[in-house]
Amino acid sequence: MAGFLQTLNYTSSNEDGRSELRALRLTEKDTVVCITGSGSRTLDLLTAGPGRIFSVDMNCCQSFLMELKIAAIRNLSYDECMRFLGVLQDSRRPAIYRGLRTHLSNGARAYWDGMLPAIARGILYQGRWERYFYRLAASLRLTRGGLLDALFGAADIEHQYALFLKGWDSSFWRGFIRCISPKVVWKFALGDPGFSRYVPRGFSVSGFLLDRFGVSFRTRLLRESPFMNLLLQGRYPSDVSLPLHLQRRQYRLIRERLDRITVVTARLDEFLQMMRPRTVDAFSLSDIGSYTSSEQYEQVWAAVASAGASGARFCERQFLVKRPLPDIVATTVRRDWNLECALEAADDSTFYSFVVGILTGGAQWN
Ligand SMILES: C[S@@+](CC[C@H](N)C(=O)[O-])C[C@H]1O[C@@H](n2cnc3c(N)ncnc32)[C@H](O)[C@@H]1O
Secondary structure, three states: OOOHHHOOOOOOOOOOHHHHHHHHOOOOOOEEEEEOOOOHHHHHHHOOOOOEEEEEEOOHHHHHHHHHHHHHHHHOOHHHHHHHHOOOOOOOHHHHHHHHHHHOOHHHHHHHHOOHHHHHHOHHHOOHHHHHHHHHHHHHHHHHHHHHHHHHOOOOHHHHHHHHHHHHOOHHHHHHHHHHOOHHHHHHHHOOHHHOOOOOOOOOHHHHHHHHHHHHHHHOOHHHOHHHHHHHHOOOOOHHHOOHHHOHHHHHHHHHOHHHEEEEEOOHHHHHHHOOOOOEEEEEEEOHHHOOOHHHHHHHHHHHHHHEEEEEEEEEEEOOOOOOOOHHHOOOEEEOHHHHHHHHHHOOOOOOEEEEEEEOOOOOOO
């Protein structure tokens, strides 16, 4: 895990923050704690105008990325920012960075001064996750480019799913998914412990992935899906495929509220233990369970239960590691099973199930 926590792992958005917005129902008076990752969920949540967001990650590279995105949005026009991040082409990114670096902390400036080649390529696609899936998308384009274009050009979902059933969902596709699914491949080709470390023995990753891909091809128009564009095309080719926080209509709103974000590098449980009890109104935990042992997972939830106000909302994602909530919080949470199912069906990033509900402050509501 140590090496993983010293590299830039997520830079774009592999989680659909609209699910968190539905689950957390944020208001101006809310204090939110959100796992940073690529920073996409933090910026998506800002569109709802919470009073304060603590954006927490134990990997300082993710925190430095959050700082850089904040500096870019604060100091650049929408089009300049899209060019700087890499959504649009631009050869002047290092020069733009020289104008932004004065707005960064010493740690972030030292980090990004050493990452100029990645900045020149457009930081949005330079995460370990993004570069890995870009290579997978390139190999699919090489072998099935024509069909990929037909799928992303489909007239409607019915036409798209017919193309999937007749053409895409073949032994080649299933073989491709089986090839990328073994733990050893995630471990050494991607190097992200969230895909392997705590995945239970006997869990069919290829079966799970094929099933979830099938759901996506059957239920959402690929060309309008930010996540499927990222996964199968390796980038966001058009405005309609942009995640919430990168959309032009959200830009001014997000910029006006950037001061509400506090970027923190720390383990979540340790950070929450420093918070005054019962002061946090909402928690966006991403799929933290993919990176924590059962003991650490219990510590995280104990800290959430202590820092959370009565009635505080929480939203956790679960990818390949499906964890039951620790017994220690069983009497202090009320889960919203219906909303969990609704989010799993609607979430654009397809591969997650949800743990959603409120803290009851100890009252037995189950
Ligand atoms: C699943 S990733 C989130 C990435 C997400 N997919 C995105 O694009 O934003 C989980 C993030 O949580 C961070 N993380 C995992 N366990 C943590 C913990 N106990 N405390 C703080 N951060 C943690 C990791 O460093 C990683 O950046």
